[in-house]
Amino acid sequence: MSENTVTIINNATGQQIELPLRNGTEGASVVDISRLYRDLGVLTFDPGFFSTASCHSAITYIDGEKGMLLYRGYPIEQLATHSSYIEVVYLLLYGELPAAEELRRFEAVIGRHTMINEAMRDFLKGFHHDAHPMAMMVGMVGSLSAFYHDSLDIRDPRHREISAHRMIAKMPTIAAACYKHHIGEPIMYPRNHLGYCGNLLRMMYATPCEEYEVNALEEQALNLLFILHADHEQNASASTVRLAGSSQANPFACIASGIASLWGPAHGGANEEVLKMLEEIGDVSNIEKYIAKAKDKDDPFRLMGFGHRVYKNYDPRATIIRDMCYKILEQKADSSNPLFELALRLEEIARKDDYFISKNLYPNVDFYSGIIYRALGIPVNMFTVMFAIARTVGWVAHWMEMMDDPDQRIGRPRQLYDGARLRDYVPLERR
Ligand code: ACO
16 A cells, blocks of 8 residues: 555445545645545545645645745745736736746736727616626626637637736726716726826726826735736636636636626625724624624524634734734824724734634725725725626636646546435326
């Protein structure tokens, strides 16, 4: 018996097989169970993927015990300190940090694709103004496959790359257009001399009537949030994109499915929910009441922005964001921001509470991100849209990696069927 195998015995039949253990460069080994059904006639059962690696990937690594996050091997703290978002985009897509000339060319390529087809503006007008911006995002991004079908040959690496560039470049334009539609202001065109985040801020806040100057600190804060949100390995939305893409669906449709998945409050929708929760708590004196609600098994309330499937330690992104909160609120002369104070106090109380300690529930990336978005003047229902813009590169990188894999097959999970046994149809008159 090799030490690089795991032996599985079916006690009912006495049959046993040895399954290979595979080691990555970091993290737990995986048991390759692909032969299990063929050789032993049984399936595995792991709803929620608690112990299942759904693919191999070289993009992002998380060590949940240590609270560590690496993009292509680089610690998130170093990227957050030294990089621009667009540099991180290049890193995630191509695997290496760009040299200066590569970065300049990449910025130019992304700049070339920032406009959206004019007809998309008419498409957007079809949405009622009070539609949730995420609902518009799902539709608008899905519609890219109707407007840009000249790059939809997924077997052609160049088509895949053009689609990737288009999505990354157009996402801020689409998001800002959804916002403008929502508030009834004219849609602003992109200005390509601005950086990725500066351009987004301008498209959201400028109007044709007045000059608009991008605030350097706001741009820096957005750049930081976007770096932290850029990828997070096989999370629900990235896995959704992979599963959709595994059927060879076009990349725009796949990313639209990722946006839909991100929208849920257990995932990217949490940043919106955190702000609503803080507003509902309202005052430090109410914190204990809400902590008690979160601990009550019969109450569906959860402390939003707390807990994570993989991190059983502090989410490193939350630490970085909390530090940025101090900086931005101070420079905006808003250092006594009541929601931030409430969030800090809530964290302090929860982290001393046995329930949260025993379940390893720490603040996640979304606990503080909303405070910054709010300080930047971004409305609460746009928070998850901001997340979607930043995460687009992660989804695209996963889709590209999967499409490049010669062993890629359609993702098709099995199930434990517990429905009715075989039975005969009963005619209507005898039911
Ligand atoms: N408040 C109160 N209790 C919680 C919380 C919370 N925020 N999160 C988890 N728990 C409890 C659960 O009730 C469960 O208790 P039990 O073992 O007694 O049944 C235990 O901790 C484990 O929780 P699960 O839901 O089983 O853990 P899972 O890994 O499936 O869920 C999740 C992770 C969805 C993030 C969860 O912690 C949660 O709902 N958090 C709030 C929403 C949130 O902040 N989501 C953003 C995640 S980060 C992101 O997607 C960008």
